[in-house]
Amino acid sequence: xxxxxxxxxxxxxxxxxxxxxxxxxxxxxxxxxxxxxxxxxxxxxxxxxxxxxxxxxxxxxxxxxxxxxxxxxxxxxxxxxxxxxxxxxxxxxxxxxxxxxxxxxxxxxxxxxxxxxxx
Numbered sequence: 001x002x003x004x005x006x007x008x009x010x011x012x013x014x015x016x017x018x019x020x021x022x023x024x025x026x027x028x029x030x031x032x033x034x035x036x037x038x039x040x041x042x043x044x045x046x047x048x049x050x051x052x053x054x055x056x057x058x059x060x061x062x063x064x065x066x067x068x069x070x071x072x073x074x075x076x077x078x079x080x081x082x083x084x085x086x087x088x089x090x091x092x093x094x095x096x097x098x099x100x101x102x103x104x105x106x107x108x109x110x111x112x113x114x115x116x117x118x119x
Contacts, residue, residue: 008092010068013037015087015119023086027064029072029079038066038094039107040081048081051096053103062110065093082116090118 013036017023029040030047040048041059048066052059064081065088071077082088088111095104108118 007069008036008094010036013065013088013092014082015089017082017086018084023082023084024067024080025064025083027079027081028076029066029070030076031072033069033071033073034066035069035094036066037088037092039111040064040066047076048079050094051099051107053096053099053107062107063114065111065116084115086115087117087119093118 028047030043030045030049032050034050039051039062041051041061042063043049043059044057048064049059051062054060064083065086067080067082070079072079090108095107099107111118
């Protein structure tokens, strides 16, 4: 029998968020095929990209969490992101492969700094 691993569902990472849509914003995902819960940074154009902890161009700073899966592998796509006033399950967040413990701590602190609280 074949096995199937189910991916993250839209908003599955949320513990709580502010009323209405205060925790969320619309943005553009510049590249990548990313699942819900991916930790994002902003590139120089103001578009979201997956966090790149080893970078030195701003993409090393966590700024948001992707609300639902988005495939921007062929072209930039609109996305919904959590940017403030919410709690998220830390173990449900998508971090880049190879991220170190220190880089993870920095990313979580960056999220706390914008009002996204990992639990």
